[in-house]
Amino acid sequence: MANKFLIVGAGFSGAVLANQLAKELDCTIDVWDERDHVAGNCHTKRDKETNVMVHEYGPHIFNTDKKEIWDFVNSFVEFKPFINRVKANYKGNIYSLPVNLHTINQFFNKTFGPEEAKAFIENLGDKTITDPQSFEEQALKFLGKDLYQAFFYGYTKKQWGCEPSELPASILKRLPVRFNYNDNYYNNPYQGIPVNGYTELVEKLLDSPKINITLNKKFKYSTELNDVYDHIFYTGPIDAFFDYKFGRLGYRTVTFEKYTTDGDYQGNAVINYCDESVPHTRVHEHKHFAPWEEHDKTVYFKEFSKETTEEDIPYYPKRLDADKKILEAYRAEAMQSSNLSFLGRLATYRYMDMHHVIGEALHFAQSFILSLHTENKAPVFPNTEI
Numbered sequence: 001m002a003n004k005f006l007i008v009g010a011g012f013s014g015a016v017l018a019n020q021l022a023k024e025l026d027c028t029i030d031v032w033d034e035r036d037h038v039a040g041n042c043h044t045k046r047d048k049e050t051n052v053m054v055h056e057y058g059p060h061i062f063n064t065d066k067k068e069i070w071d072f073v074n075s076f077v078e079f080k081p082f083i084n085r086v087k088a089n090y091k092g093n094i095y096s097l098p099v100n101l102h103t104i105n106q107f108f109n110k111t112f113g114p115e116e117a118k119a120f121i122e123n124l125g126d127k128t129i130t131d132p133q134s135f136e137e138q139a140l141k142f143l144g145k146d147l148y149q150a151f152f153y154g155y156t157k158k159q160w161g162c163e164p165s166e167l168p169a170s171i172l173k174r175l176p177v178r179f180n181y182n183d184n185y186y187n188n189p190y191q192g193i194p195v196n197g198y199t200e201l202v203e204k205l206l207d208s209p210k211i212n213i214t215l216n217k218k219f220k221y222s223t224e225l226n227d228v229y230d231h232i233f234y235t236g237p238i239d240a241f242f243d244y245k246f247g248r249l250g251y252r253t254v255t256f257e258k259y260t261t262d263g264d265y266q267g268n269a270v271i272n273y274c275d276e277s278v279p280h281t282r283v284h285e286h287k288h289f290a291p292w293e294e295h296d297k298t299v300y301f302k303e304f305s306k307e308t309t310e311e312d313i314p315y316y317p318k319r320l321d322a323d324k325k326i327l328e329a330y331r332a333e334a335m336q337s338s339n340l341s342f343l344g345r346l347a348t349y350r351y352m353d354m355h356h357v358i359g360e361a362l363h364f365a366q367s368f369i370l371s372l373h374t375e376n377k378a379p380v381f382p383n384t385e386i
């Protein structure tokens with residue numbers, strides 16, 4: 001008898017998993033999503049007024065160091081190369097990001113070469129910090145006070161709503177510091193944006209006679225679902241799955257103010273506003289994410305960050321110590337379940353990029369298929385470390 005699966009959530013986790021199960025198993029798969037579109041926060045849609053392809057939930061630039069993941073996404077849709085060159089606006093000046101030789105020379109009004117800049121910055125670093133525990137310590141150790149204050153303190157306080165000393169060092173480790181003029185925001189060798197947006201990619205992942213998609217469908221777990229489905233894969237927020245019985249996990253969310261105008265507004269896809277006194281964190285102008293297109297008009301968004309309330313879409317998991325305790329309680333409960341798995345950014349409560357989500361979903365699908373063949377218990381989570 002064919003397996004009957006339910007996948008809750010049509011973002012990258014759910015779509016990649018559905019794609020792999022449909023490819024490899026005799027099965028039917030129901031995919032439910034509470035929104036009126038697939039692709040989760042990667043959803044893209046042409047703006048009616050300007051015809052620009054808009055990343056509806058904020059900018060997404062695909063980048064990965066894994067050739068197999070790059071080949072996988074490129075096997076569904078065409079990607080065009082795109083390099084994200086973010087600028088920073090600080091106290092009325094524009095600087096290059098991520099912090100690189102240009103930024104250092106601009107900021108300190110110098111003409112350093114790479115070795116001089118390295119020695120200069122090393123000297124600024126706080127040598128009393130040996131094993132940085134927080135975002136702030138990581139920044140102070142490797143950049144010193146002035147660059148930290150300018151480019152990280154205000155931005156991070158606005159983005160996360162707390163002192164950077166309360167945040168883990170891992171958040172800063174996402175960003176490189178370079179002693180050359182390379183202003184590519186990412187280090188990964190494969191970078192691009194799908195020509196027709198991310199939603200088409202997700203639609204193609206889900207394009208199978210074995211997959212039935214239901215949109216605008218809110219999920220609530222009940223044990224009766226186990227009579228209908230052989231296995232349920234949940235990719236929504238893990239605390240919502242359990243009706244918040246151990247409390248709410250902390251997330252930051254972002255909101256956007258939309259503007260349209262003629263021509264070119266800021267001449268670049270993303271400009272970060274690093275001053276604490278400027279209320280928005282960044283401005284993104286979406287036609288610059290598709291430089292292969294021509295548009296007379298433009299649409300741009302001011303992005304604001306805030307604490308997530310019940311009505312908001314969760315974006316960034318805060319992962320403070322109190323959150324991790326709550327997460328542990330939910331995970332322990334989830335481990336007791338059978339025929340249930342939790343996958344993706346929201347269900348595992350981790351800060352994940354698209355390529356991480358896709359890689360993990362591909363791997364998880366294989367583990368699940370193996371468990372069917374070996375009749376072992378299906379994996380509940382893709383990760384053991386929280």
Ligand code: UDP
Pocket residue numbers: 088097151152153155156159171172174175272274
């Ligand atoms: N960050 C900062 N200043 C910047 C850009 C980033 O302080 O101009 C900090 C901020 O805390 C952010 C983290 O670095 O959350 C990681 O930045 P990234 O661009 O990776 O954030 P994301 O793309 O996930 O929004």
